[in-house]
Amino acid sequence: xxxxxxxxxxxxxxxxGKPIFAVRRENVLTLAAAKEALPNQAVHLGATLAKxxxxxxxxxGKTVARAQADGCLTKMPLDGLQVGQxxxxxxxxxxxxxxxxxxxxKVTVELGK
Numbered sequence: 001x002x003x004x005x006x007x008x009x010x011x012x013x014x015x016x017g018k019p020i021f022a023v024r025r026e027n028v029l030t031l032a033a034a035k036e037a038l039p040n041q042a043v044h045l046g047a048t049l050a051k052x053x054x055x056x057x058x059x060x061g062k063t064v065a066r067a068q069a070d071g072c073l074t075k076m077p078l079d080g081l082q083v084g085q086x087x088x089x090x091x092x093x094x095x096x097x098x099x100x101x102x103x104x105x106k107v108t109v110e111l112g113k
Contacts, residue, residue, distance in 0.1 A: 001107055002098075004077025005089025012047045012057075013086070013098060014038065021047040021057040022092035023069045029092060032057040032067035042105065049073075051112065083107050 002011035004024060011022045017037030023030050032047075032055040046058035053069035079088040084104055085097040092098075 001081065001083045001104075002086035002091050003079065003081040004073075004091050005079045006091075007078070007089075008073055008075055009077040009079065009089075009091040010047070010049065010073070011086055011091040012045060013092065013094065014100065014102070015094065019045050019057060019059060019064070020092070021055055021065070021067075023049055023053075023055055023067075023073075024091050025053075025069055025071065026074055028070065030055065030067050030069040031092070032065040034059065034064040036064070081109065 003009050006024065007027055009024050013020055018034045019038060021032040034057060038059065044060050048056045049072060051072055053071040055067040055069055056063055057065040085099040087097040090096045
């Protein structure tokens with residue numbers, strides 16, 4: 001899933017079997033990337049961006065990667081929310097549309113106060 005593009009946004013995607021959470025803030029890309037590939041079964045991926053910029057990536061509730069962005073996004077991303085691909089401007093260092101080849105069962109986006 002992705003929202004935004006090359007200036008501001010976030011994405012949660014899989015590259016070479018490994019989940020990656022990307023945040024692009026004021027054109028600066030920060031990645032929280034798992035070191036191990038996902039199992040060949042359904043999993044629950046989670047990504048959290050805290051107010052202070054702390055990025056956390058989880059698989060089935062277990063933290064698999066952390067990173068530190070400079071903070072939250074500074075503005076609403078221009079590209080709308082997309083699930084299963086990032087068809088417009090790329091948030092991360094992949095080529096668009098970067099379509100997911102698996103199946104997405106459910107997506108939940110929660111915004112803080």
